[in-house]
Amino acid sequence: MTITSAIYPGSFDPITYGHIDIVRRAKKLFPRLLIAIVANPNKSTLFTIEERMKITEAALAEVGLDGIQVISYAGLLVNCAKEHGVSAIVRGLRANSDFDYEFQMALTNRDLAPQFESVFFMTAGTYSFLSSSIVKEVCSYGGDVSAFVPESVKKALEEKLAEKRAERSSAGE
Ligand code: ADP
Numbered sequence: 001m002t003i004t005s006a007i008y009p010g011s012f013d014p015i016t017y018g019h020i021d022i023v024r025r026a027k028k029l030f031p032r033l034l035i036a037i038v039a040n041p042n043k044s045t046l047f048t049i050e051e052r053m054k055i056t057e058a059a060l061a062e063v064g065l066d067g068i069q070v071i072s073y074a075g076l077l078v079n080c081a082k083e084h085g086v087s088a089i090v091r092g093l094r095a096n097s098d099f100d101y102e103f104q105m106a107l108t109n110r111d112l113a114p115q116f117e118s119v120f121f122m123t124a125g126t127y128s129f130l131s132s133s134i135v136k137e138v139c140s141y142g143g144d145v146s147a148f149v150p151e152s153v154k155k156a157l158e159e160k161l162a163e164k165r166a167e168r169s170s171a172g173e
Contacts, residue, residue, distance in 0.1 A: 005032035018127035
């Protein structure tokens, strides 16, 4: 059986050029590619699930990547993969630090649902240090994140962080 469809799951809080690079390359192997954004109430995110979906869609449009469906999911990824009829799970690998966690997740997913292949894309050197957390941190200190995220994401980040600052100052923090 040839695998032609895949799901790329993650928090995407927010999407960065590192994620986009993986999407671009995964799209070459999997004509049908879905980005699945996790709505995990136990993990605190800067953006809500609805915002992350909107930001991701806008970023893909901005960089000219079309035909990629953006969905949200809660619970087990393999259930979401089953529901959407895909056959592979795409993840990106940066440094060694990603490996242990990704290895554990891939083996767990295989135990749960052996029909799905996990496929890993090695980061591009330029993005090996790039994470959503770093981007949020740089932006929160007023740094320019243009090299890390598309313009629409940068704008959303600046607005959100300004909103948070206003909330904090009105709460007298
Ligand atoms: P999660 O919270 O599930 O790790 P992320 O949104 O942080 O979600 O990342 C989703 C996937 O994208 C993960 O497999 C992660 O390793 C990968 N990824 C994130 N940033 C990069 C990058 N700069 N280069 C390559 N892969 C990346």
